[in-house]
Amino acid sequence: MTERPTLEVQRVRHEVKRRSLQVRKVTRLAPRMVRVTLGGDDMEDFVSASFDDHVKVFFPASTPDAEPAKRDFTPRRYDNARRELEIEFVLHGEGPATEWAAAAQVGDALEIGGPRGSFVIPVEFDHHVLLGDESALPAIARRLEELAGRARVTALVEVDGDADRVALPQGEGLAVHWISRQQGSLLDAVRALPLPAGETYYWAAGESAAVRAIHQHLVHERGVDKKRIRASSYWRRGAVAVHETFEE
Numbered sequence: 001m002t003e004r005p006t007l008e009v010q011r012v013r014h015e016v017k018r019r020s021l022q023v024r025k026v027t028r029l030a031p032r033m034v035r036v037t038l039g040g041d042d043m044e045d046f047v048s049a050s051f052d053d054h055v056k057v058f059f060p061a062s063t064p065d066a067e068p069a070k071r072d073f074t075p076r077r078y079d080n081a082r083r084e085l086e087i088e089f090v091l092h093g094e095g096p097a098t099e100w101a102a103a104a105q106v107g108d109a110l111e112i113g114g115p116r117g118s119f120v121i122p123v124e125f126d127h128h129v130l131l132g133d134e135s136a137l138p139a140i141a142r143r144l145e146e147l148a149g150r151a152r153v154t155a156l157v158e159v160d161g162d163a164d165r166v167a168l169p170q171g172e173g174l175a176v177h178w179i180s181r182q183q184g185s186l187l188d189a190v191r192a193l194p195l196p197a198g199e200t201y202y203w204a205a206g207e208s209a210a211v212r213a214i215h216q217h218l219v220h221e222r223g224v225d226k227k228r229i230r231a232s233s234y235w236r237r238g239a240v241a242v243h244e245t246f247e248e
């Protein structure tokens, strides 16, 4: 009998390097989402082992003597041969990252650092549940691409409205449900979700209070093993540059 492949998550460290890149292309995916394709020779040895990785992005300050603002973003896609990295930005209004992305033009310079490490969740689970808002969409899209044809996936994505939906991989075993904020919340959708049978891994990211509530619900009301959940805040209402992972 063949052994079931291990379902243990793995942490991988990477050498941290700062890379200077330039904008090669800007693509509007939705009214509030823009993909920026960055390029440069520094991308030659870039590594990102997990969809859940982030790079630190340094946004130039408006005055040369001030420090750049640092924010975390998902490496949505990268290609060492083409020396390219794609990052998808939510255009949420105010903040150095969103303002930079809204105005990004071919030729603009941008520095990134990392990823410092990766949290690798095996693809071998029977079922993957992916939960998030717009800020988690790049990670969810990357994960759907990785899992297509290999595992069953249920993704619940909360967005403002129908115009905010972006194209995601489709196929057998991939179920994507969109939740418009006017109609309900991600937490309500999770409450109504029948838990899949089999070995399941739950991944959630988005606004801090929402993700914390989802984590609590899964652990305390649905009895999901904490080791089968990775729940991270990607931003917090009224705060800047927040990144937390909920364990309890």
Ligand SMILES: Cc1cc2nc3c(=O)[nH]c(=O)nc-3n(C[C@H](O)[C@H](O)[C@H](O)COP(=O)(O)OP(=O)(O)OC[C@H]3O[C@@H](n4cnc5c(N)ncnc54)[C@H](O)[C@@H]3O)c2cc1C
Pocket (backbone or CB within 6 Å): 052, 053, 054, 071, 072, 073, 074, 075, 087, 088, 089, 090, 091, 092, 094, 095, 096, 097, 098, 099, 134, 135, 136, 138, 139, 233, 234, 235, 236, 237, 238, 239, 240, 241, 242, 243, 244
């Ligand atoms: C591991 C990780 C990966 C991430 N990947 C991505 C990604 O691929 N794409 C992406 O767009 N974001 C991603 N984020 C979230 C992003 O880092 C934050 O949204 C960040 O705060 C944006 O910086 P800013 O300069 O635009 O706004 P800030 O200066 O940080 O915040 C200004 C104001 O905007 C609010 N705000 C911040 N983000 C949002 C938002 N998404 N929606 C509504 N209001 C917001 C804040 O509460 C604050 O009031 C990721 C975060 C983490 C931790």
